[in-house]
Amino acid sequence: MPKGYFGNFGGQFVSELLMPALEELEKAFAHFRRDLNFQREFRYLLKTYAGRPSLLYKAENLSKLWQARVYLKREDLLHTGSHKINNCLGQVLLAKKMSKKRIIAETGAGQHGVATATAAALMKIPCKIYMGEEDLRRQALNGFRMRLLGAEVEGVGGEKGTLRDAVNEALRDWSRTVGETHYVIGSVIGPHPFPSLVRYFQSVIGREARVQILRAERSLPDAIFACVGGGSNAIGIFSAFLKDKQVELIGAEAGGLSPRPGENAASLTLGRPGILQGSLTYLLQDEEGIVHEVHSVSAGLDYPGVGPEHAYLYEKKRARYVAISDQEALSAFALLSREEGILPALESSHAVAAAQKWREKCKKKNPLMIINLSGRGDKDVAEVQRLLEEKQK
Numbered sequence: 001m002p003k004g005y006f007g008n009f010g011g012q013f014v015s016e017l018l019m020p021a022l023e024e025l026e027k028a029f030a031h032f033r034r035d036l037n038f039q040r041e042f043r044y045l046l047k048t049y050a051g052r053p054s055l056l057y058k059a060e061n062l063s064k065l066w067q068a069r070v071y072l073k074r075e076d077l078l079h080t081g082s083h084k085i086n087n088c089l090g091q092v093l094l095a096k097k098m099s100k101k102r103i104i105a106e107t108g109a110g111q112h113g114v115a116t117a118t119a120a121a122l123m124k125i126p127c128k129i130y131m132g133e134e135d136l137r138r139q140a141l142n143g144f145r146m147r148l149l150g151a152e153v154e155g156v157g158g159e160k161g162t163l164r165d166a167v168n169e170a171l172r173d174w175s176r177t178v179g180e181t182h183y184v185i186g187s188v189i190g191p192h193p194f195p196s197l198v199r200y201f202q203s204v205i206g207r208e209a210r211v212q213i214l215r216a217e218r219s220l221p222d223a224i225f226a227c228v229g230g231g232s233n234a235i236g237i238f239s240a241f242l243k244d245k246q247v248e249l250i251g252a253e254a255g256g257l258s259p260r261p262g263e264n265a266a267s268l269t270l271g272r273p274g275i276l277q278g279s280l281t282y283l284l285q286d287e288e289g290i291v292h293e294v295h296s297v298s299a300g301l302d303y304p305g306v307g308p309e310h311a312y313l314y315e316k317k318r319a320r321y322v323a324i325s326d327q328e329a330l331s332a333f334a335l336l337s338r339e340e341g342i343l344p345a346l347e348s349s350h351a352v353a354a355a356q357k358w359r360e361k362c363k364k365k366n367p368l369m370i371i372n373l374s375g376r377g378d379k380d381v382a383e384v385q386r387l388l389e390e391k392q393k
């Protein structure tokens with residue numbers, strides 16, 4: 001495979017201005033992933049600061065209900081409430097080793113911004129977060145949270161500004177300041193080496209889950225479920241099981257309101273190949289290649305593309321991807337809350353719904369399932385309340 005590709009997907013489709021930064025990052029990543037001190041420091045942060053290893057919890061009530069053995073990988077219990085902290089601690093530590101003086105990041109709803117600002121505060125590196133102005137208005141508390149953490153937050157793109165404007169502005173900043181700045185990308189997306197870099201920092205999820213399930217059940221799972229926005233929590237857990245052909249890997253995309261353009265974010269099940277943010281991958285676009293608007297009930301899945309490795313796993317049929325509607329995700333949110341006393345993030349609720357649908361079709365007796373619970377749902381409670389009240393009207 002040529003460098004930076006997963007099958008036909010990936011690559012570095014960026015302006016010349018960014019090439020030096022990508023090359024420097026690639027070299028540093030190749031060096032530090034083999035550096036024992038770096039690995040030791042990263043593991044120490046994951047353990048003492050983020051709270052790893054995360055639990056693999058057997059959901060007994062859900063297991064009884066589904067007549068299966070259902071385990072939850074509890075990324076929701078990590079500091080800041082999701083798997084995003086794994087990647088942010090890794091990238092900010094790498095930036096520190098590269099003697100970068102400054103961290104930047106883009107954020108949509110604010111979760112990646114908060115996790116980046118957290119890691120930057122911990123490691124004492126000045127941090128600037130770009131966020132669309134409309135997003136900043138809708139998620140005002142996350143803007144304030146990042147400022148409390150010492151980050152500078154800049155609203156971009158005018159009144160209608162969203163994630164895409166934030167990415168463009170962050171890339172513009174990076175191409176001006178590559179010497180002193182590291183750009184923390186929040187998922188397994190973007191130009192090489194980001195998809196590999198983020199995969200590396202998130203693969204701890206799968207390594208732990210593999211050991212934990214073998215210890216608990218003495219066998220590998222029949223199926224693993226994870227939600228897919230850009231795809232980092234999914235790659236994180238899938239990566240340790242790719243060679244075990246008997247383990248089904250199932251990604252849950254945002255089916256949103258309907259399969260109509262603009263009403264979902266199901267890039268693999270409804271999209272086709274094209275170039276988005278420096279990478280050749282599946283994306284939602286019209287005949288002329290104009291990228292669609294996207295919608296999902298969960299802000300973290302609201303992205304028109306997907307990481308190139310997922311495009312590869314999809315075409316190779318090593319993983320399957322299903323679209324879960326807003327309604328199905330909401331029902332799964334309610335189910336897990338009631339059955340297990342765990343409020344899942346709306347993103348993670350998509351994975352729970354995919355698991356439920358899989359179980360309904362599976363003929364196997366008492367199958368063994370792992371659901372990656374990528375984050376906690378406290379951030380979504382107000383939105384869920386609004387949607388449930390709307391439904392009652």
Ligand SMILES: *Cc1c(COP(=O)(O)O)cnc(C)c1O
Nearest residue numbers: 187229230231232233300347375
């Ligand atoms: C951001 C986020 C996601 C989506 O990102 P991936 O890169 O697809 O993992 C999923 N779940 C939670 C809780 C998130 O915060």
